[in-house]
Every structure is written in C-alpha cells, then in structure tokens.
Amino acid sequence: MKIAVIGSGISGLLSARLLAAEHEVHVFEANDYAGGHTNTVEFEAFGQHYAADTGFMVFNDRTYPNFIEMLRMLDISARWSDMSFSVRCDRTGLEYQGSSLSGLFAQRRNLLRPSFYRMLRDVLRFNRRSVELLRGGAVSAGLSPAPDYDDELELGQYLERNQYSRQFIEHYLVPMGAAIWSAPPDRFLQFPARFIINFFNNHGLLTVRGHPQWKTVEGGAARYVEALTRPYAERIRLNCPVVAVRRHPDRVAVNWEHGGPEDFDAVVLAAHSDQSLGMLSDASPAERAILGAIGYQRNETVLHVDSSLLPRCRRAWASWNYCIPPQQACPVVLTYNLNRLQGHSSPDPICVTLNATLAIAPDKILRQIEYHHPVYSREALAAQKRFEEINGRNRTYFCGAYWGHGFHEDGVNSALAVGKCFGITMPWSVHGGREPCDGLRLKA
Numbered sequence: 307m308k309i310a311v312i313g314s315g316i317s318g319l320l321s322a323r324l325l326a327a328e329h330e331v332h333v334f335e336a337n338d339y340a341g342g343h344t345n346t347v348e349f350e351a352f353g354q355h356y357a358a359d360t361g362f363m364v365f366n367d368r369t370y371p372n373f374i375e376m377l378r379m380l381d382i383s384a385r386w387s388d389m390s391f392s393v394r395c396d397r398t399g400l401e402y403q404g405s406s407l408s409g410l411f412a413q414r415r416n417l418l419r420p421s422f423y424r425m426l427r428d429v430l431r432f433n434r435r436s437v438e439l440l441r442g443g444a445v446s447a448g449l450s451p452a453p454d455y456d457d458e459l460e461l462g463q464y465l466e467r468n469q470y471s472r473q474f475i476e477h478y479l480v481p482m483g484a485a486i487w488s489a490p491p492d493r494f495l496q497f498p499a500r501f502i503i504n505f506f507n508n509h510g511l512l513t514v515r516g517h518p519q520w521k522t523v524e525g526g527a528a529r530y531v532e533a534l535t536r537p538y539a540e541r542i543r544l545n546c547p548v549v550a551v552r553r554h555p556d557r558v559a560v561n562w563e564h565g566g567p568e569d570f571d572a573v574v575l576a577a578h579s580d581q582s583l584g585m586l587s588d589a590s591p592a593e594r595a596i597l598g599a600i601g602y603q604r605n606e607t608v609l610h611v612d613s614s615l616l617p618r619c620r621r622a623w624a625s626w627n628y629c630i631p632p633q634q635a636c637p638v639v640l641t642y643n644l645n646r647l648q649g650h651s652s653p654d655p656i657c658v659t660l661n662a663t664l665a666i667a668p669d670k671i672l673r674q675i676e677y678h679h680p681v682y683s684r685e686a687l688a689a690q691k692r693f694e695e696i697n698g699r700n701r702t703y704f705c706g707a708y709w710g711h712g713f714h715e716d717g718v719n720s721a722l723a724v725g726k727c728f729g730i731t732m733p734w735s736v737h738g739g740r741e742p743c744d745g746l747r748l749k750a
C-alpha cells in the first residue's frame with residue numbers, strides 16, 4: 307500500500323518506521339526538521355558546542371517501557387537525569403526545592419513560616435489519601451465514596467471538598483501539575499481528579515521514596531530520530547504542511563501548501579487533534595466531535611542562558627523550576643535547567659523557559675520556538691474513549707500522544723496501535739496496559 311503519514315513527532319515517525327517494513331510510506335512534515343516535540347537545538351556558546359533538547363527531554367524506567375524498547379532496538383543509549391523541582395513565588399517571596407530537607411528550607415525563613423508547614427502537612431495528607439482512594443478505601447479515608455471519584459469530578463472540586471489549604475494548592479499541587487502538563491494553573495484545576503491521582507501514583511509522586519529513575523537520551527533526543535528514520539529518510543517531505551485530506555471510497559487525496567492532490571491508499575494523521583481535524587476536508591460528525599473535544603494550548607518556549615529565571619536563592623535551583631508571577635491568571639511559567647537534566651556544563655546554566663519571553667535578557671536568547679500541549683478536560687477524556695469510532699474508518703488512522711497522557715510513551719503506544727491495525731509484526735514484545743490510558747488500549 308502507499309500510505310501518507312502526516313506529522314513527524316514520535317507518533318508519526320514510529321508509525322512510519324513500522325509501516326515502512328511492508329508498505330510504501332511518505333511522511334509529510336510542516337516544519338523544516340523531523341521530530342516535532344523531539345527538537346534538539348545545536349548551538350555554540352561559551353566557546354563550546356552544545357546539543358540541547360528543547361521539547362521532549364526525559365523519560366523514566368517505570369512508565370516508558372515501549373519507548374525504552376524502541377531505544378534498545380535503535381541501539382541508542384541514555385544517561386541518568388536529575389529530576390528535581392522548585393517553586394518560586396513572586397507574590398509571597400517563597401522559594402523551595404522539593405527533593406531534600408535542605409532544599410525545602412533553602413530559604414531559612416521557611417523554618418518560621420506556619421503556612422509552609424501547613425503546605426507540607428497537606429502534601430502528606432494528599433499522598434496518603436490518594437493511595438487509599440486508589441486502593442478503594444475512599445470511605446475509610448474520610449472521603450466521599452467511590453461514585454464521586456470519577457472523571458466528572460474536577461481536581462479543584464475534589465480539593466475544595468476535602469478542604470486542602472490554599473498554600474498546598476497554590477505552592478505545591480498546581481505548580482507540580484501545571485509544570486508536568488505545561489497547563490495554565492486554572493485549567494489544571496479543571497483536569498479530572500482521577501486522571502491526576504492515577505498519574506501521580508504511576509509516576510511515584512505520591513511517595514517520598516520509590517521514585518522512578520529518570521533518563522535523557524545521550525547526545526540529545528534527535529539521535530533517536532536519525533536512527534528511527536534511517537530506512538525511510540528519503541521519503542520524508544519537510545516544509546510540507548498538509549492543508550487538505552479528502553477521503554474517497556478507493557483512495558485518500560492529500561493536498562499540501564504548494565502541491566497535490568496526491569493519492570494514497572491510507573492516511574495516518576499524526577499531528578495534534580486540532581491540527582488533524584483542520585486537515586480533514588470531509589470530517590465526519592464523529593471526527594468533529596471526538597477530535598474537537600481534545601484541545602491544545604500554546605506555550606511560548608525560549609532556549610537561553612539567563613539564570614535570572616531560576617529561583618533567586620541558588621540553593622533552591624532544580625531541574626524543573628516553576629515560577630508564580632506577581633499577576634494572576636497567567637499561563638504556566640516554567641524553566642527547565644538543562645545542565646541538571648541533560649548534564650551540560652557551562653558558566654551560566656542552559657535553560658528552556660515557557661511563557662516568560664519578555665523577562666529574558668534579549669542577548670541571552672538562543673532560540674524561540676512555539677509548542678502546543680494537550681489540555682485534559684472531562685470532555686477530552688470522554689472523547690479518548692471513543693477512539694475506535696473514528697480510527698481505521700475511511701482509510702484513516704489517528705495517532706499522537708494526546709490519545710494517552712500526552713507524553714512520549716503515549717506517542718509510542720499510539721504508533722504501535724497503528725502498526726497493529728495494519729497487521730505489522732511488532733519489533734519487540736509490546737508492553738501494554740501499564741497505565742490506565744482509557745482512550746487507547748493496545749489490541750493484541
């Protein structure tokens with residue numbers, strides 16, 4: 307078959323790799339590089355050469371089993387990463403780093419802040435009660451019985467119902483969650499409570515010990531892109547944004563900005579939900595309803611070497627540094643310290659900051675990029691469950707990290723599912739069902 311794969315993130319590239327074993331695959335990519343959120347930027351600074359990951363950066367040994375199998379297949383090595391987290395609140399002056407006692411009290415005055423102890427007490431209570439909830443002990447934990455704890459209950463409602471303190475919500479849970487999903491704080495509180503508690507549990511965020519080991523691709527994530535695309539590299543069309551996909555009974559016609567139509571036997575839409583919907587000139591009501599319910603939001607992203615975006619107190623510096631700006635209702639402001647995450651060494655740390663472009667010294671900016679992240683509302687989770695209503699119909703297949711929790715393992719799983727739909731022999735023994743990823747269960 308002649309198959310078009312539209313979008314070259316992890317989801318599209320792994321789909322193309324699997325399909326290329328038996329079919330003629332053509333990959334369309336709007337950008338001038340393959341990889342999507344896998345975007346390693348190379349640059350010279352401080353008299354040295356660097357390769358810094360600006361999108362996908364880290365994975366762990368617990369919740370990325372298929373991604374790890376993929377790296378093994380490609381013979382790509384990884385190195386340990388440091389996964390620490392800090393909060394800097396420009397409203398109250400509070401700063402802390404979450405991985406040790408000395409980090410928590412990096413600002414010595416935290417020792418004297420009753421609100422800080424209230425936050426810590428609520429962290430322990432949230433962790434304990436979440437674990438009890440997951441074990442089915444909602445009532446004994448003094449919480450509402452299980453029927454309330456479903457996808458209908460938003461995180462903000464759950465926290466209010468159980469009287470968690472403002473300090474815990476504003477200085478711990480929202481920073482953590484908004485950073486993980488790069489979501490605006492108010493939107494994060496609308497994520498379903500069950501989704502968050504399950505995710506925190508799977509990623510060891512409900513315990514003080516037993517966290518997964520985090521890793522990063524040695525030399526930058528673009529190294530796996532190069533290895534993954536080797537068998538079909540000449541069939542990747544960069545700078546080729548698809549503008550229309552029209553399905554016919556016997557073919558799919560694809561138009562791109564400067565060309566087409568070209569006919570294919572099938573199409574794999576590996577862009578985001580909204581982008582994929584936008585390409586379908588003849589979207590069905592189900593496609594409109596399902597893809598339309600899974601939203602994305604934009605995040606301005608800057609690669610730079612301006613350390614003023616990190617906590618003011620150096621002892622509080624971490625790998626992920628969340629900032630609460632003075633003004634209310636802003637997008638997430640987050641700085642990744644790549645020296646800690648990827649092991650770079652430089653006089654000033656190499657950083658990636660989301661949504662604080664104006665605060666970064668212009669002469670310290672290395673690259674400006676725009677990324678989009680999925681937003682998980684109740685409607686989005688309900689739409690994920692309807693995946694099969696649209697996938698594999700009309701010669702059209704859908705993949706993307708948005709069908710799961712929005713991370714690399716989800717992208718890999720979605721690509722494996724595409725391969726299975728086409729009857730491709732899997733390159734490794736697929737790990738499935740580790741996570742409650744309702745929208746996309748791998749079919750044997």
Ligand SMILES: Cc1cc2nc3c(=O)[nH]c(=O)nc-3n(C[C@H](O)[C@H](O)[C@H](O)COP(=O)(O)OP(=O)(O)OC[C@H]3O[C@@H](n4cnc5c(N)ncnc54)[C@H](O)[C@@H]3O)c2cc1C
Nearest residue numbers: 313315316317336342343361363364548577677707713714
């Ligand atoms: C700053 C940042 C940090 C992150 N860090 C991590 C991390 O450390 N670990 C982790 O697991 N996940 C991380 N993520 C999440 C990341 O989004 C997912 O892991 C995954 O990379 C998404 O892959 P995807 O294939 O679904 O989408 P993408 O990688 O976004 O790929 C979609 C592709 O479709 C292309 N496209 C769109 N429209 C068209 C069109 N009309 N025609 C042709 N092509 C089109 C796009 O250009 C893009 O290349 C991070 C994301 C960001 C932005």
